Amino acid sequence: MLKEIRIHGRGGQGVVTAAELMAQAAFEDGKYSQAFPFFGSERMGSPLASFVRINDKKIKIKTQIYNPDYVIVQDPTLLGVVDVLAGIKENGLILINHEKSAQELNLNTKVKIRTIPATKIALEILGKPIPNTILLGAFAGISEEISLEGVKSSIKERFSSEIAQKNIQAVERAYQLMKGES
Amino acid sequence: MELSLKNKMKMLEGSKAVAETIKVCEPKVISAYPITPQTHIVEYLSQMVANGEIKAEYVNVESEHSAISVCLGASAAGARTYTATTSQGLLLMTEVLYNVSGLRLPIVLTCANRAISSPLNIWNDHQDSYSVRDSGWIQLYAEDNQEALDLHLQAYRIAEDERVSLPVMVCMDGFLLTHTYEPVELLDFELVKKFLPPFKPKYYLNVQNPLTLGSFAEPDKYFEFRYLNHKVLINSKKIIKEAAEEFKNTFGRFSGDLIESYYLEDAKIALVAMGSLVATLKEEVGVLKIRAHRPFPFEEIKTALKNAEKVIILEKAISLGLGSILETEIKNIFYKEEASPEIKGIIAGLGGRDIPKSSIYDLIYKIENNLPLPDFLDLKLELIENEGEE
Structure with a gap:
């Protein structure tokens, strides 16, 4: 069944890379997938979005995503700035990079919210505030759409071994953290 | 798999x-x-x-x-x-x-x-x-x-x-x-x-x-x-x-030659497009994909559209001062034919304006119910209404 994911972040946080890695992870799992950026003029720090589609059959559609099943927010400062919940399905799920819990965030929505302090984990393990791979690990932990193994393979495919190793460590931490909570 | x-x-x-x-x-x-x-x-x-x-x-x-x-x-x-x-x-x-x-x-x-x-x-x-x-x-x-x-x-x-x-x-x-x-x-x-x-x-x-x-x-x-x-x-x-x-x-792959006729055999409504829009349309209706625009597939389009009653073209270009180019070209195919489908060109998606499913559903609804069709898809007239005053 077709699943649509929208990723929000800011230029420089690897928003587009996150979408590509997620699509690659789904592909590694044996599914069809598609990743594309919101086609804009990307600048460091400006809000932007990227999109992923995952399905067990070939994906034809080539439009932007208006009613996502999942939303991932890479930057906590986007809350209240960008309507990250726009169009999300009622039974959808939003994963936010935030140190606060879902209850503390008190967002005005009925959709399920999960949070993870991804920037904190990124600084700890990667030494850089780039939360994208950690959020993918967390996403694998809370949804059935991609597997932890798929995320790990996509990271290995993409990065040199040293960077890949650290990212995999961070991804595993995020995955365990989410699994432990649910 | x-x-x-x-x-x-x-x-x-x-x-x-x-x-x-x-x-x-x-x-x-x-x-x-x-x-x-x-x-x-x-x-x-x-x-x-x-x-x-x-x-x-x-x-x-x-x-x-x-x-x-x-x-x-x-x-x-x-x-x-x-x-x-x-x-x-x-x-x-x-x-x-x-x-x-x-x-x-x-x-x-x-x-x-x-x-x-x-x-x-x-x-x-x-x-x-x-x-x-x-x-x-x-x-x-x-x-x-x-x-x-x-x-x-x-x-x-x-x-x-x-x-x-x-x-x-x-x-x-x-x-x-x-x-x-x-x-x-x-x-x-x-x-x-x-x-x-x-x-x-x-x-x-x-x-x-x-x-x-x-x-x-x-x-x-x-x-x-x-x-x-x-x-x-x-x-x-x-x-x-x-x-x-x-x-x-x-x-072992075939995606059409001059055209691709996609579920058009029994379709009363045929949508016509070129490029990636074809893929999106394919999820909904009978589609004529124009794969070769030049040379123009005159005979092939005629055959593909022979059973269609309404031919609606979604075109990502415009001849300023004329309108839809494919409309002119496809009407030319059926000129002097005994039976011609209704042919209408709609300009869509210029400058990257997304063509979402909702707009396609809306358009198909209008076609099926004989409602007036727009010349331009999702044109925001409200943006230009006050042009004279500014």
């Missing part, structure tokens, strides 16, 4: 998939000037040349006019050549594009379709390639990245066929295809060699056997040259079909 998908396909950006295809087509000369959204294609290729993965000369130039001129010279000297561009870059090439087709040089060019200035806009529509549709090039449009890469190989075979010897422009939607990651099946090098024979032009610039290319033609002969160019372009329809058929036999 899991294993077969991963074994067969690779997850690639559209631009990378095209670059990988050009690599196995083994051009001897590549020349291009980077411009969004074509940039990734030529970046990958220049890297491949620098790494020695392609034994080609990569000629850096200061403009698109020079890029296509380099290709013209190289092709005239008998080398397989490649270039890519978009939008303003394609327009800057225009005078040379006409020369290339007039000289019958089989250059392959990727147009990463993008809107035209002004206002400046880097997003997708088809105005750039439409603007040179009368230049004598074969123009083929890709629906997805798989078709884009398959078309590039077919393009070389068609272009270099002795019966054609014309340039081919492969049009793929900027961003929507060039920047989208999706699984594609890359072409096997051995099969490519089987499908595409080495380029051995009958005539080329050669000091051992001097000849003149691009001579002067006075009024007593120029007309006949133009007639021949037109004739050979019309005749290329046969070779485009053959290439699609032979591609199917060699690689």
